[in-house]
Amino acid sequence: MSGTSEGPTPAADLIGPAVTESNDKAPPGTGSGAAAAPPFRSAFATAPLAMAVVDREGLVVSANDAFGELLGTGREPLAGRIAADLVDLSADPRAWHAYREVLRGRQARLRCSRRITLPDGHAVWVRVTVSPLPEGVLLSVADISAHRDLQARLRHLQMHDPVTRLPNRALFFERLSAAVESGAYERGGTGRIGLCYLDLDGFQAVNDTHGHRVGDRLLAAVAERLTRCAGQAAHPRASAPLVARLGGDEFALLVEGSTGTEQLADLAESALTALQRPFDLVGQRLSVSASIGVVERRAAGSTATGLMQAADTTLYWAKADGKARWTLFDPERNAHRMTRQALASTLRPAIDRGEFVLEYQPLVGMADGRLSGVEALVRWDHPQFGVLTPNRFIALAEEDGAIVPLGRWVLATACRQARRWQVDRPDEPPLFVSVNVAVRQVWDSDLVADVAEILAETGLAPHLLQLELTESAVMGSAGRPLQVLKALSEMGVRIAIDDFGTGYSNLAYLSRLPVNVLKLDGSFVKGFQYEGDGAAGDGAGADEVIVEAMIQLAHRLGLTVTAECVETSSQATRLRHIGCDTGQGWLYSRPVSPERISELLRPPVGQPAVGSP
Numbered sequence: 001m002s003g004t005s006e007g008p009t010p011a012a013d014l015i016g017p018a019v020t021e022s023n024d025k026a027p028p029g030t031g032s033g034a035a036a037a038p039p040f041r042s043a044f045a046t047a048p049l050a051m052a053v054v055d056r057e058g059l060v061v062s063a064n065d066a067f068g069e070l071l072g073t074g075r076e077p078l079a080g081r082i083a084a085d086l087v088d089l090s091a092d093p094r095a096w097h098a099y100r101e102v103l104r105g106r107q108a109r110l111r112c113s114r115r116i117t118l119p120d121g122h123a124v125w126v127r128v129t130v131s132p133l134p135e136g137v138l139l140s141v142a143d144i145s146a147h148r149d150l151q152a153r154l155r156h157l158q159m160h161d162p163v164t165r166l167p168n169r170a171l172f173f174e175r176l177s178a179a180v181e182s183g184a185y186e187r188g189g190t191g192r193i194g195l196c197y198l199d200l201d202g203f204q205a206v207n208d209t210h211g212h213r214v215g216d217r218l219l220a221a222v223a224e225r226l227t228r229c230a231g232q233a234a235h236p237r238a239s240a241p242l243v244a245r246l247g248g249d250e251f252a253l254l255v256e257g258s259t260g261t262e263q264l265a266d267l268a269e270s271a272l273t274a275l276q277r278p279f280d281l282v283g284q285r286l287s288v289s290a291s292i293g294v295v296e297r298r299a300a301g302s303t304a305t306g307l308m309q310a311a312d313t314t315l316y317w318a319k320a321d322g323k324a325r326w327t328l329f330d331p332e333r334n335a336h337r338m339t340r341q342a343l344a345s346t347l348r349p350a351i352d353r354g355e356f357v358l359e360y361q362p363l364v365g366m367a368d369g370r371l372s373g374v375e376a377l378v379r380w381d382h383p384q385f386g387v388l389t390p391n392r393f394i395a396l397a398e399e400d401g402a403i404v405p406l407g408r409w410v411l412a413t414a415c416r417q418a419r420r421w422q423v424d425r426p427d428e429p430p431l432f433v434s435v436n437v438a439v440r441q442v443w444d445s446d447l448v449a450d451v452a453e454i455l456a457e458t459g460l461a462p463h464l465l466q467l468e469l470t471e472s473a474v475m476g477s478a479g480r481p482l483q484v485l486k487a488l489s490e491m492g493v494r495i496a497i498d499d500f501g502t503g504y505s506n507l508a509y510l511s512r513l514p515v516n517v518l519k520l521d522g523s524f525v526k527g528f529q530y531e532g533d534g535a536a537g538d539g540a541g542a543d544e545v546i547v548e549a550m551i552q553l554a555h556r557l558g559l560t561v562t563a564e565c566v567e568t569s570s571q572a573t574r575l576r577h578i579g580c581d582t583g584q585g586w587l588y589s590r591p592v593s594p595e596r597i598s599e600l601l602r603p604p605v606g607q608p609a610v611g612s613p
Helices: 037-046 065-071 093-103 145-159 169-180 203-210 212-233 261-276 304-320 331-353 394-400 403-424 439-444 447-458 480-491 538-556 569-577 594-601
Strands: 050-055 060-063 110-117 123-133 136-143 192-201 242-247 250-256 279-281 284-286 289-298 326-328 356-365 371-382 386-388 432-436 465-470 494-500 517-520 560-563
Touching: 050 065, 065 136, 093 110, 093 123, 093 136, 123 145, 145 169, 169 192, 169 242, 169 250, 169 304, 192 261, 192 304, 203 212, 203 284, 212 242, 212 250, 212 261, 212 279, 212 284, 250 261, 261 289, 261 326, 289 304, 304 326, 304 331, 331 371, 331 394, 331 403, 356 403, 356 432, 356 594, 371 403, 371 594, 394 403, 403 432, 403 439, 403 447, 403 594, 432 494, 439 465, 439 480, 447 465, 447 480, 480 494, 517 538, 538 560
Parallel strands: 289 326, 371 432, 432 465, 465 494, 494 517, 517 560
Antiparallel strands: 050 060, 050 136, 110 123, 123 136, 192 250, 192 289, 242 250, 279 284, 356 371, 371 386
């Protein structure tokens, strides 16, 4: 720190002006030791490091030859000059403030890097150090241009992709973060930001077929075309979009100061068009397409991570929608995706927490109108999203395997409830319960053992349990699925094909399967919308003819038929007329709680009697 003190004078205090032929006046602080002063003055004058002594007013008292050579002026003209101007300290508010503090003795030292322009117009980078002296400060300046150039070259190598020479992922995220950081979008421009996230379709096949060398050449050619597109997209008030390779076959185009989604859509479309033209690479003609996720929004409130997540999601949509296209980010679609992810992550714990419940929909005999069975339908009583129907979570459960424990719980709960109804009504014909089974339950679990264990535990007779599998799951069954179906049938469990008529509809194959029941898809029944006995439109008549033919063939094969989605008495009448065995639908009841089923069982059940839940 600056200040005076008792004792020997520090060596720095003896540094004076360079020795010259004229007898220059010594600067303050050199003392009167004539014998000691000249060696230090010589060292100062001949030192390779550019140095100058500056007084408290900030004026150069003396400078050495190295300083004059660095600035290209010689040392003599520097005396009396404002030192801060020589190294451009005043242009940087922080450096200028620190320099003033050192001059006033309030700060021990300043060290900073500055880019200065020499009289010949040449710019150099220098490291400036300001150290206190008793009567001023010592200013030393080192030329670090070569070091800065080396750093710049190393940074360029670090921040650019060697294959395409484009900015790499690190530089892209640096630019993206800078574009959305607080205040960056307030310094002019539109205050918006856009991003095209591009992935080549089928690029792995190029590597596998032609080798990585050809693959790298293709990437370089793609980069060149994207760069050309970006250059053509630039306009006078904004720079060209940044094109970067994020890794593998992924590229990104960053538009700072975007003008709206239309600009990004045009950029994505031009990129797709540019990539549609075949690539001629060393005698090989290759074609490639791309999928692009497009995001455009206000920069305020955005984050680099949020933008990339949105772009990645949108790119996934473009791939899922058929590839070779661009897709714009849709907040509503994204909200659905986020909800789906939230459900998937909490599905398994929800089973343990008891969040699932069963409702039951009556299965009514078409001939007598009596309630002969029920179908168990699972519901998820989600603490955040409310009661969810199976179409919201069954596919998720099948994807991650949670359908196995969930299906086991449904089976056990339904059998337990069916047995309870039987015990409560010992003098009445017992109800059978129908339970849906997913294909993955057949493959991933020992379904036969589970069924046997649950029937033994609950005391429910096997013939009072019906298992429903979709038509696509049953048709063509071989190996394990067929063995499982046969074992269940031999146990006495009934097998039903759900949504029949929407898949293979191979009635001949049914004769070789242990199937007992066909459940006709509701789309056929919905065609029965006309009143009266005569045929109405061709569509309605055709539906009835098809359903009647399927019922007759099923009966010839020894199968019973259940019609789903029966909603009107007219539909029920026509189904009864053509021989349908069982009906299910809102005409009789919506899916209801087990308590409501118990209420429906008390009086004899006729068609109108079970019409309300």
